[in-house]
Amino acid sequence: MLERVSLLMEIQELEYEDFGRCIRITNEILDCVVSIETGPRILRFGFIDEQNIFHTDLDHKYTSLDEKSTMPAKNSVYQLYGGHRLQICQTPQIDFPDNAPVVYSTQSEGVTFTPPKLKPEEIQLSFEIIMGEKATDIMIVHSAKNCSRETMVFALFPSTMLAGGGMAVIPQNLQAQEGRPNRTINLWPGTDLKDQRISCGSRFLVIRHESENQAPLRIGTNNLPGWIAYALNGIVLVKRFVSNPQAAYPDSGSTCEIHLTEDFAELSSLSPLYQVKPGETIKHVENLSLYRMDRLPAFHDEDEIEKWMKELLG
Template identity: 40%
Template sequence: MGIEVKEVEYGVQGRCIRMSNHFIDVVVSIDYGPRIVRIGFLDGPNLLYWDEERRNVFANKELKAYYGPQTAYHAYGGHRVCLVPDRMPQSYYPDNDPVIYGLLNGGVRFTPPRQKGNDVQLSFEVMMGTDASDVMIVHKMKNCSHESKRVSLCGSTMMAPGGVVIIPQNMSNEEKHQPNRNFSLWPYSSFRDERLSLGDKYIMAQQAPSNRNLKFGVNDLQGWAGYSNRGCTLVKRFVHAPGQPYPDFGSSLETYICDDYAELRTLSPLFTVEAGEGIRHVENIALFRSPDLQMGLPESTVNDYVNHLGI
């Protein structure tokens, strides 16, 4: 068996494209989005969050004034491509229309309609090897307007509840007289959040209900972050470009935690995209079978856990 690609009906997610190899499968919606609605081992659970009850729907006055009175943004869940910095209403485009897909050598390209009002075309490609438990996702943006846009591309992955986020601290000792770590905190978040742990080697965060949401960003020089849950660890890898400007006070990796899910976002540098031009942002998503990581462990134990994964 090589790579299998076929169109399927996937429950409440509707028409989807399912990609699979010897180890994993990936399911991508084409009735809306696109969203990667499932990623997991063939015999394992879905590691992504899905909003079965449509709890995360936004339809405020700004959205309706900008996109039309009948529009609403559905977070849906799963993995998507978006633009950063976040702005209301531009960042909450109601991508509820069917998606065009095209077969590639070793993958599939997913292209939604051009965003009306925002004058951008977003898309992503999912590339899969025959004998690997990882996929490469190529996020793309084209500026369809007549003016330049200053933006960053973001790969946003909403993870199933109950897991633990792990992010490496920057440990370079090349220049001891200059800071090497940024930590951006959103206004509704607290450094005293009990779900957050700031260690010398790792930042960890527990997805669990709370009376407030948590969002933070870091300059992730090592270019990876993980989420441990359901007997697996999902690791997102990307390239942090030293010396390049990043949004949100220099963040290349962001985490958002609410009652329903944990979100891991990898960001490209900020680009000035001229009219008719485009940018792309690549990340790798890899799956590892592993015991579930727990909060409160000694950092030496966490370090052994990471080394066992081979990150």
């Protein structure tokens, strides 16, 4: 079934890989595929009939068991599945299984995907995908509603799993206030700043994904410029978001994070920490853009990286 949502885009139900029923959204230039039997996860994002820059975990390699869950065993296993997903960031951090069917609805500008409420926390997650006519980007509006009777403290934490073999560029914060630190780099256990996949300069943090390197690597920064780029096989994805220098952020002040495994690179942005009252909804918006660019800058040359990014971002 093919449905024209507006003059801007079309949606179609289809079977995708081994993820069952999914929704394909296209504007004749881009297409993305979103799972609705589980998730929701954006499983594919790319130019039509070209490579999928997202990674999907077809072998179900990345799973964990929620030992506190009271649900049946199959529903208490947290699976990465792949692609783009929405999580909440809180203390202690819990990965919520999202193995149930998803409800989707169409609006004049986009498509909204809503899974069942997280329990026992009583948080309703959802995200809306907006795709413009002949655009090479999508806007994703992530939302979380507190459906409980208590005020909660959490942040939104959308993560994008990208196919391995690429190079990520993260801008460093250059805003300065005399006598105050202006950059933070947060390291997770096992991460080594001497790792040859990392090039840490004064303007950019550049990280290569190498499939043969299985050493742990996860880094968070106070990314105030509000973008991350990832280049792979002539395609560059730019993930944009808004950072608030006055707000408190989770993970020791991280507004973005990068995490490498042997199979994929995961790029995440974070919202500020919110005190969310009963019935209140918070939102966090990302823009995902695709560009074609065959040339990559030299890994350690910040002048060349800056010239490349200016050419890319205009």
